[in-house]
Amino acid sequence: MTALATVTQARLLQRRTALRQSLAKGTSMHQAAAARELAETEAALARIEQGRFGRCDGCGGAIGRQRLLALPAVRLCIECTSKVHATR
Numbered sequence: 001m002t003a004l005a006t007v008t009q010a011r012l013l014q015r016r017t018a019l020r021q022s023l024a025k026g027t028s029m030h031q032a033a034a035a036r037e038l039a040e041t042e043a044a045l046a047r048i049e050q051g052r053f054g055r056c057d058g059c060g061g062a063i064g065r066q067r068l069l070a071l072p073a074v075r076l077c078i079e080c081t082s083k084v085h086a087t088r
């Protein structure tokens with residue numbers, strides 16, 4: 001596992017715990033958003049375990065270190081993200 005994947009995994013695990021607690025308490029004003037973020041966090045953790053961390057789901061290319069540091073659960077590279085938004 002790369003150093004970046006290790007750091008990101010730790011951040012995602014912390015985030016998952018916080019999201020689960022917030023959902024369990026039912027105090028979040030944005031339960032749907034929290035549930036969605038939890039799903040994205042779980043998916044990102046699964047990708048790390050499967051050795052697919054840092055690969056774009058759209059094109060299979062590298063997502064990029066800075067982008068992963070800013071958005072640990074991100075699935076797409078910048079190019080694929082802009083394509084998705086362009087087609088909406």
Ligand SMILES: [Zn+2]
Binds near residue numbers: 061
């Ligand atoms: Zn891509």
